[in-house]
Amino acid sequence: MSLRLTLIAHAASTATRQASFPLDEGLEPQGWQKAQALAGSLGRVDGAWTAPSLRTRQTAQVLGLVAQMEPALADIDLGAWAGRALAEVAAAEPEGLARWTADPAAAPHSGESVLDLLARVASWLAGLQGQDGRFVAITHAAVIRAVLISVLEADPKSFWRIDVEPLCFARLQAHAGRWTLRSLGWNAGEAA
Template structure:
């Protein structure tokens, strides 16, 4: 029994340097343009038997623009960043440099008062491992880039610190094939 899950990183809602933790903004103009350019490669994923998205506006909009009509999955939400929610990394680093260093160095820490990185990766892995594993089952999920990174780290059984070494571009795809705790990985960058 195996399943194929393709995760699509949501299109942009802000320029890279203006990205904020737990950003609830919808797609920006550049994000809509990126979806139009990548649609030819991603629209075929709408044939998936199950179509999900994280509960963010940009994930929902990306999925809708690609014709997925996805169902929001609370388990696919971005990492809870506590009091850092709505701030950029530069803003937080200027105010709390030691806390940022701790957060980046220790995956069990949550100096922001939210969810530790290790708990986030485990939550995303739990979602992967509970997908229906009917032979030949196909699932697509649009989520924040951090969710896609967490899924990759979980599937590879990589150390949590490797999360910081993975760059997931908007509209990139990660395809996981297998069953709970036994995943094969294919990562593609959007065209």
């Protein structure tokens, strides 16, 4: 039995391009076009999941995936910072932003800490063990970072050192109760 999982970061949204903490906006036109260029190139997919957000559901739709919504794949809860520009938060709350990016247990925005996100994602990954086939999950950069930290058993402080761009992918394999990172890249069409 073998489980292959490809995680794909959603295509670019307005918040992505404006360096803002997102709300539930959809894809920007350029992001939509880049996702369309990958449509139909994922190969065999036995099942797919998407985070609840509009931008992940739209990415799955453009890629031609019929995906189940999975709450565990939701973006990190940004609390009071949601919808605000990064520069605005940095100017108004420099200590809070610095604490959040330095301390994985911190959540100065009254949202979710990185440690909370890591626990949520690790629980979801554990629940997938024992399945067989090729699966795709359309999610957020933060979730992909959390998956990588979990699979590699890396220090949670490494979370912010992983750059995940729109349509970036991570390919994983689970076998005998253990996850392995197979590849990380920017051409999701070669991901499945």
